[in-house]
Amino acid sequence: MTSDITTLTASLSCPALTSEAEIAPYLTDASQAAAGRPLAVFLPRTTADVSTILRFASTHQLPVSVRGAGTGLAGGAAAYEGGLVISTEAMTELSIDADARLADVQPGVLTATLDAAAQAQGLFFAPDPASAATSTVGGNIATNAGGLRCLAHGVTADSVAALEVVLASGEVIQTGARTIKNVAGLNLTPLFVGSEGTLGVITRATVRLKPLPEGAPYTFAAYYNSLEEAGGAVLALTSSGLNLESLELIDRTIVQLINKHHGAGLTEPGAGLLIGLCTSAQADAARAATICAEHGASSTETAEGLALMEARRLVFSSIYPEGFTVLGDAGVPVPQLPHFIRRIQEISEATGRAVLITAHAGDGNLHPSVYAGAHGEETEAAEEVLALISAAALELGGTITGEHGIGSAKLHALEEQLTPATLAAGRVIKAALDPAGILTPGRGL
Numbered sequence: 001m002t003s004d005i006t007t008l009t010a011s012l013s014c015p016a017l018t019s020e021a022e023i024a025p026y027l028t029d030a031s032q033a034a035a036g037r038p039l040a041v042f043l044p045r046t047t048a049d050v051s052t053i054l055r056f057a058s059t060h061q062l063p064v065s066v067r068g069a070g071t072g073l074a075g076g077a078a079a080y081e082g083g084l085v086i087s088t089e090a091m092t093e094l095s096i097d098a099d100a101r102l103a104d105v106q107p108g109v110l111t112a113t114l115d116a117a118a119q120a121q122g123l124f125f126a127p128d129p130a131s132a133a134t135s136t137v138g139g140n141i142a143t144n145a146g147g148l149r150c151l152a153h154g155v156t157a158d159s160v161a162a163l164e165v166v167l168a169s170g171e172v173i174q175t176g177a178r179t180i181k182n183v184a185g186l187n188l189t190p191l192f193v194g195s196e197g198t199l200g201v202i203t204r205a206t207v208r209l210k211p212l213p214e215g216a217p218y219t220f221a222a223y224y225n226s227l228e229e230a231g232g233a234v235l236a237l238t239s240s241g242l243n244l245e246s247l248e249l250i251d252r253t254i255v256q257l258i259n260k261h262h263g264a265g266l267t268e269p270g271a272g273l274l275i276g277l278c279t280s281a282q283a284d285a286a287r288a289a290t291i292c293a294e295h296g297a298s299s300t301e302t303a304e305g306l307a308l309m310e311a312r313r314l315v316f317s318s319i320y321p322e323g324f325t326v327l328g329d330a331g332v333p334v335p336q337l338p339h340f341i342r343r344i345q346e347i348s349e350a351t352g353r354a355v356l357i358t359a360h361a362g363d364g365n366l367h368p369s370v371y372a373g374a375h376g377e378e379t380e381a382a383e384e385v386l387a388l389i390s391a392a393a394l395e396l397g398g399t400i401t402g403e404h405g406i407g408s409a410k411l412h413a414l415e416e417q418l419t420p421a422t423l424a425a426g427r428v429i430k431a432a433l434d435p436a437g438i439l440t441p442g443r444g445l
């Protein structure tokens with residue numbers, strides 16, 4: 001196989017990384033999922049190279065993992081033993097069509113880079129995962145990433161107009177269109193959005209941009225002595241008619257840990273802190289703070305600027321060093337949020353295991369972090385607690401994953417949410433597009 005890889009590499013315009021030192025950064029993702037030792041890691045710059053690599057992998061029946069920046073939290077990008085890795089990090093072409101409010105990108109463009117380029121032309125890219133500075137647009141599309149601005153702008157799928165995808169056979173297809181309206185043929189774009197590297201490699205995307213709002217953003221903060229009560233205020237806020245861009249919940253311990261690890265100087269709440277962003281509308285922020293005060297907040301404040309929202313991005317880097325490494329991603333319908341918070345607290349008490357809560361509260365998407373021991377030695381017990389939490393989300397009409405995806409980490413739980421017939425339908429599509437089963441096998445669906 002080594003000589004075949006050498007022949008393959010000779011036909012590409014990109015090198016193959018094969019030494020231990022070279023491939024080490026490409027083995028796993030932010031979930032630290034187990035990975036195998038791949039034969040080679042490729043950093044293609046062109047669609048043609050991706051196509052050649054996939055044709056080779058199909059011919060030789062080699063498993064392929066696809067990798068953006070590796071910030072994924074489900075193990076989807078982890079390398080396979082004896083497989084190939086396609087990293088998109090060198091695919092960074094980007095152009096903005098300001099008149100059409102579209103951007104054309106290769107998949108390795110960082111989310112924040114795209115947003116900054118759009119902002120330079122008075123536009124912005126709405127998808128805004130907390131990892132925006134380090135994750136790729138291709139990874140966001142492949143995971144249908146959510147994030148902080150979904151309340152106003154939806155998830156990544158809502159910003160994708162068209163895709164170029166290389167199928168497992170090496171064949172290149174185009175989905176969608178650059179128009180606002182398009183109903184030609186089956187709508188294949190959403191099939192690839194959120195497909196986690198299992199159906200094809202996204203090699204180009206046309207994404208929608210929005211006009212930058214005028215004026216300064218305003219944030220509000222509401223301090224609660226009960227997390228459940230904070231959850232109740234979320235419904236009052238989301239049904240108030242206010243134009244909220246983000247609405248996030250952070251529990252007291254996480255606020256303390258953000259202060260400890262990042263010196264953020266946040267005011268500590270009795271139980272939890274609800275923070276929201278109103279785009280350029282001081283009056284909206286004040287009205288939101290009033291609604292929170294009417295719904296149990298012990299105190300509230302408003303501020304110009306994004307400092308509070310930036311603090312929200314520090315959650316994971318503040319809790320992981322403390323051993324809270326088993327991370328959930330469940331979602332529930334917003335009216336169920338207070339019940340879900342109560343259920344998580346009951347599960348924590350019944351199992352005697354600490355669970356921290358942060359949430360994209362306006363979307364009903366919670367990230368419970370379960371204590372897994374100072375060095376992760378209690379991971380199995382923590383996983384059991386997370387399974388109880390996921391089950392509670394399903395009982396409340398929710399989902400086991402709102403935005404991080406299934407990957408390898410949550411594959412075992414997928415059958416708890418989807419019926420056998422639904423699972424089978426997904427696998428029929430997978431088999432049709434990747435008959436040799438080489439693309440991200442055994443993960444995602």
Ligand SMILES: Cc1cc2nc3c(=O)[nH]c(=O)nc-3n(C[C@H](O)[C@H](O)[C@H](O)COP(=O)(O)OP(=O)(O)OC[C@H]3O[C@@H](n4cnc5c(N)ncnc54)[C@H](O)[C@@H]3O)c2cc1C
Nearest residue numbers: 068069070071072076129130136138139140142146197202
């Ligand atoms: C600190 C931190 C905060 C985060 N916050 C959020 C958040 O707020 N919201 C959220 O949704 N997620 C969040 N995440 C998770 C993660 O950043 C997202 O899932 C992101 O979309 C992954 O992008 P990536 O480029 O790192 O992809 P990777 O991790 O490299 O890959 C993720 C998946 O996409 C597939 N993939 C990547 N590129 C392609 C491609 N071009 N074609 C086909 N498949 C591809 C991979 O095979 C894999 O299955 C966070 C992660 C961290 C570490």
